[in-house]
């Protein structure tokens with residue numbers, strides 16, 4: 001049952017609710033399929049080249065490396081970028097994310113605010129099955145000036161849609177600037193999600209730092225405690 005004083009947990013998407021590398025590898029598989037169909041290259045070899053490039057110094061230039069490896073024209077790279085953008089990603093919501101969302105659902109409104117190309121982000125939301133688990137998704141580049149987080153407008157759009165005030169909202173994200181700074185400046189409580197195993201993460205002013213979303217329900221109750229009208233009557 002919803003509380004009289006509504007409250008919300010709002011999440012970043014990439015590297016917060018699921019690991020972005022899973023989308024990257026899903027995209028690599030789509031590129032390998034395309035190269036195999038169009039250029040008759042070996043699909044498994046293409047995936048191997050892309051994955052190795054991603055792990056090494058060529059990270060960020062995987063498509064160029066792959067095209068060069070097979071002696072193809074660099075001019076096809078832009079088509080391969082489109083293949084990644086347009087493919088239906090194969091993604092699964094991590095267990096800790098599902099646990100947190102399902103545990104919070106009865107008492108909290110739940111939102112997502114994500115940067116990135118809205119149609120690509122929407123395909124991720126669909127693939128992860130998030131439509132069933134959250135109340136709204138704000139594609140940050142579609143609101144305000146279109147600059148995305150950390151601008152204030154995407155955060156304010158989320159609380160407007162959820163019908164809560166910013167001091168009754170908590171934002172959960174992995175990016176110190178886009179998520180923690182951005183949400184903090186509009187008055188939300190902030191939770192910084194850091195990668196598991198990273199030894200030292202510089203403090204970024206978040207109200208809490210966590211390495212797994214599994215602990216979020218307990219933290220949420222502490223950061224945004226229930227306000228009961230009765231407390232203020234006497």
Ligand SMILES: [Mg+2]
Pocket residue numbers: 012013014015016173174175
């Ligand atoms: Mg992120």
